[in-house]
Amino acid sequence: MLANWKLKEVVLMSLLAVVFGIIYLVFLHVGNIWSSLIGPIAYEWIFGVWFLVSIVAMAIIRKPGAAVIPEVMAAAIEVLLGNAVGPRLILTGLVQGLGAEAAFAVTRYRRFDLPVLILAGVLASVFSFGYGYLLGGFSALSPWYVLLMLGIRILSGAVIAGYGGGLLVNGLYATGSLRGYAIARQKRDARV
Amino acid sequence: MSTWLHRLNPSIKMLVTFVFIFALAFYFDPWTPLLMFGAVLVVQVLFSRIDWKRWLMLMLPFALGAVGYFWTTYVFGTAEDRLDTALSLSFRVFAFSSLSLLFVLTTSPMTFIMSLMQQLKLSPKLAYSLLVGYQFLPVLKEEFIQIRQVQQLRRPQHNQTTWSRLRSLPTVAIPLLAGAVRKAEKTAFAMEARGFTGSRERTYFHEVTWHRFDFYFAALLTLIFSLCLVVGAFL
Secondary structure, X not given: OOOOOOHHHHHHHHHHHHHHHHHHHHHHHHHHHHHXXXXXXXHHOOHHHHHHHHHHHHHHHOOOOOOHHHHHHHHHHHXXXXXXXXXXXXXXXXXXXXXXXXXXXHOOOOOOOHHHHHHHHHHHHHHHHHHHHHHOOHHXXXXXXXXXXXXXXXXXXXXXXXXHHHHXXXXXXXXXXXXXXXXXXXXXXXXX | OOOOXXXXXXXXXXXXXXXXXXXXXXXXXXXXXXHHHHHHHHHHHHHOOOOHHXXXXXXXXXXXXXXXXXXXXXXXXXXXXXXXXXXXXXXXXXXXXXXXXXXXXXXXXXXXXXXXXXXXXXXXXXHHHHHHHHHHHHHHHHHHHHHHHHHHHHOOOOOOOHHHHHHOHHHHHHHHHHHHXXXXXXXXXXXXXXXXXXXXXXXXXXXXXXXXXXXXXXXXXXXXXXXXXXXXXXX
């Protein structure tokens, strides 16, 4: 799978995973404190934050796997930093990453514009909700409450991960540091 | 730090915790997760030295989350015995956390990644990149503080509420990420210059193995879980 990857792309994924892994942990604690007041729905509106690395890494590297692998790596970094969600986070990361990856796979890794990034955020939300439904025991809650949670999560995935991730990538592109990656090559080719 | 739990193979330890976390997801009575929480904690006390301060610090945020779980399930639940289900879901948070802390507090990051590569066949390219990222953590943390301080110098009127700190995260993130991209390029060059190919046919300086203790551990947890089920069914 990684045969035609350059080492610098793999290391980049890992460093992105570290930066976002730290952000993820910060938001995990924000979510935990909130959730003691308003229950598990507290996580929903910030859920998009946890999909960011998939979208940022994929928009830069543009290769199959560039969404799911960094998400799993970010989860691994969170585990290495130590927190009480523990190794289970790696599975969470895998499910979320596969959701984002699905959006890019459907467009055959040819489009990386805003609508596709937003679709990736939405699919990551849907995938992760299915997983959360099982582990969180949401089946014990009334259906309208579960639907409300799902709705907020999809919105959060679309806005924070899709739109916000797009903004981050554009900001990063403007700094000129992405010159050696697929995003710069494809933008150059598009201009010629 | 070399207790019985520390010496277990990290990959096997991880897979075992996965199995029981998924097994617990199918139970909605309050006793099974509560007993599991207690039993796992006992295992950890018996077979390793717990740093209680760290344990409490890591547990506290999830204890808060469990409170939220309790009242949400109680208010919005559909089951007939809502109190039982609500208690069960909040004890589930505790049971999950104890299993996770059993792993987190007894596993060294380096051994964990080495074991992922040697036992679970994670690609060396990924594994060593992950180690690189892990090594960069303190550097990135320092840079994060530096960037924030510079931005505060430029905008001294910025008051430090939690909300404003969260809102300023994107303006801190872009320079931090740009620095990370440059570090990735330099590090990859350095690794290749030293002959790193990422091929699977390689030798390991740090070899991780597994022993019969790993099976004893899996068997012990299976026994504990079955006991929790039986006792939980009677209570």
